[in-house]
Amino acid sequence: MRVRLDFAYDGTDFSGWAAQPGLRTVEGELGAALARILRAVVPPALTVAGRTDAGVHARGAVAHVDVDEPAWLALPGRSDLPPERAAVRRLAGVLPPDIAVRTARVVPEEFDARFSAVSRRYTYRICDAPELLDPLRRRDTVSVRRPLDAAAMDEAAARLVGLRDFAAFCKRREGATTVRTLLEYSWRREGHLLTGTVLADAFCHSMVRALVGAVVPVGEGRKPVTWPAEVAEGLERDPGVVVMPAHGLCLEEVAYPPEGEFAARARTARAVRTLPGETTS
Structure with a gap:
């Protein structure tokens, strides 16, 4: 049976999501914990909605895993807990403190944590007054020395929203498209923090x-508000665009369609994205 896991993690001490020999990863820890509670010889295969890089955090991560029904039904043991609740409780007992599974529930076979998703929402935190940064937020907030104009950043960000080729902001992979639909990009200030x-x-x-x-x-006043959109139109990486540190980034939410639409959404997501007027070969 297929089980959906909703979970969170502090990415500070992980080498990203994907399992890698000799490295501590979220997938590695979660897979080992599942194998332990399900009494499996090898960790079950996990499919995740977003493969985060080293240092990136998540509050709203989603994955699915296929498990044997008898092993799932045996999770409550002698307790009267349903398997869903027993799974969460048992995982809490074996996972490290920087990973927390919030819910575990059976879903239709058509559900795919990656391809059934309709959107992913991330936040990024910046402090432009480093001397005022709360020490307890140093692991999820990036400090910059120059004061930032949040309104200008918000205006520049809004110009990037829509369906376009984001090649200028992506690391290219052979055979993979860089066409995406950016549904929202905004900035707001609260005191010395920008989100x-x-x-x-x-x-x-x-x-x-x-x-x-x-x-x-x-935001620093070094570029006009039109510059990010101009970079996007160029379709090439610009040396003026610095990939920001990982620890300011957090996956907040993954959204899915109603239950009956999982398969259709997955088929659409697997199709090669193109811009209007383009064709695929």
């Missing part, structure tokens, strides 16, 4: 941190 919100159907590798790096020079 960027980035919402899209999907993201390329390092895209969010590059999008942040594109508007920081605008």
